[in-house]
Amino acid sequence: MKRNPTAIEVVAVALIDGAERILLQKRRADRQHGGLWEFPGGKVEAGESALSALIREIDEELGIVLAPDHLSRLAEAADLGGGLVISLYTCLAWQGEPRCLDAAAIGWFAPHELHALAMPPLDRPLAAALEKWLQGR
Numbered sequence: 048m049k050r051n052p053t054a055i056e057v058v059a060v061a062l063i064d065g066a067e068r069i070l071l072q073k074r075r076a077d078r079q080h081g082g083l084w085e086f087p088g089g090k091v092e093a094g095e096s097a098l099s100a101l102i103r104e105i106d107e108e109l110g111i112v113l114a115p116d117h118l119s120r121l122a123e124a125a126d127l128g129g130g131l132v133i134s135l136y137t138c139l140a141w142q143g144e145p146r147c148l149d150a151a152a153i154g155w156f157a158p159h160e161l162h163a164l165a166m167p168p169l170d171r172p173l174a175a176a177l178e179k180w181l182q183g184r
Contacts, residue, residue: 069157124173135176
């Protein structure tokens with residue numbers, strides 16, 4: 048995918064536990080897409096790599112530590128104008144117990160449950176890519 052050089056780069060993670068459930072967080076009502084379920088993550092700041100941004104964001108949002116060698120880039124989604132690009136990473140191991148620090152709620156979901164959740168538009172293709180990847184494991 049050709050990137051818009053002025054695009055806002057966002058990174059997100061699919062934390063996958065031993066039962067192959069995926070952690071999602073529910074956006075707070077006062078934010079854009081409030082009340083929708085999404086993969087945790089956030090914006091890449093100037094001078095930050097995608098992995099360092101993801102590690103920072105997940106520490107801030109869930110209070111857990113991710114190691115770069117446990118993160119694998121899976122998929123990317125962009126809005127129609129290319130002004131926002133989200134990269135989804137998978138993670139099968141982390142340090143700590145995820146806590147809801149910056150969202151309305153967090154929850155663990157089986158891959159087949161993702162279709163029924165209300166999600167922001169760019170999270171939908173990421174969820175589909177994740178489900179396909181999990182089926183092929």
